[in-house]
Amino acid sequence: MTETEYDGPEDDRSGNDRSGSRFGAALDRLRRDRGIWRRGIVLALCAVALTLLMVFHSDIPNRIGNLGSLTETFLPWLGLFVPLLLVLALVRRSATALIALLLPAVVWLNLFGGLVADKSAAGGDLTVATHNVNADNPDPAGTARQLAASGADVLALEELKGDVVPAYEEGLAEEYPYHSVQGTVGLWSKLPLRAAQPVDIRMGWTRAMRANVVTPKGEVAVYVAHLPSVRVKLNAGFTANQRDISANALGEAISADRHERVVLLGDLNGTMNDRALNAVTSQLRSTQGAAGDGFGFSWPASFPMARIDQIMVKGVEPMSSWALPETQSDHLPIAARVQL
Known part of the structure; x- marks a missing residue:
């Protein structure tokens, strides 16, 4: 069987799988990409602002159009910004934004994670x-x-x-x-x-x-x-x-x-x-x-x-x-x- 007829895993001539080497090369490119920490600063700041909004929602004043109550009415929906920012951070290949996104994700789970689970039980009269x-x-x-x-x-x-x-x-x-x-x-x-x-x-x-x-x-x-x-x-x-x-x-x-x-x-x-x-x-x-x-x-x-x-x-x-x-x-x- 010639090389052109071979349909098995993509090997080099010594029989070693190239997929591992490709993954290593990708990691190496990321390590050499110095911009990975500089890109996405704006996204990271957005993640921090989202975190502060959820943590300090009770401090938003109601004096201007009951803004505080309006925010609190739809507070769970702020969690939708987390996957949106995640996609943008991945597109930008920004490690800074990805790490910053841990903040609003943890805060949202702390506030509303308990509601996601089923807490119902049998019984009652x-x-x-x-x-x-x-x-x-x-x-x-x-x-x-x-x-x-x-x-x-x-x-x-x-x-x-x-x-x-x-x-x-x-x-x-x-x-x-x-x-x-x-x-x-x-x-x-x-x-x-x-x-x-x-x-x-x-x-x-x-x-x-x-x-x-x-x-x-x-x-x-x-x-x-x-x-x-x-x-x-x-x-x-x-x-x-x-x-x-x-x-x-x-x-x-x-x-x-x-x-x-x-x-x-x-x-x-x-x-x-x-x-x-x-x-x-x-x-x-x-x-x-x-x-x-x-x-x-x-x-x-x-x-x-x-x-x-x-x-x-x-x-x-x-x-x-x-x-x-x-x-x-x-x-x-x-x-x-x-x-x-």
């Missing part, structure tokens, strides 16, 4: 769900049927228009014999409700309520809340003043509650990272953070980018948390299973 049904929902009856099939023991609805409340009452009546509607929020339950009443969140009309759910293991105080929407105004940027006032009022109500077991269901128009919700988040645990699988984004339903709908608890143990299938609303319904 109470399933709760919440859904902003959208005041302009074109199919309230269909949405009610979907929610009735969710299996939740307790169901909270927000953004209820007065003229469509009967559609939800009719669609949920068979599965949920107990319910109370206060203003634009409502609570439906398979278990008896007691002492249902509105909660003043300083809006001038009712968008929050509280009721005791009577379970076989005792009563649970359940709050339903729909905090005001965050607005983007041309002359003021991202504004959330009324939302912040209402969040503080809700936090005060929960703080004054004497029940040891509390569940908060609702559309808070803010994420767990948003400092404006500290009055609430400092007292309660997120079921998604404690027992969810992934980030559990709930809005917008067509392409969820943030979890502004929340299930939060105190005095009960979260076992699992998940998003329910899309309805005709612009929010996804979410659910959680807790152990009393």
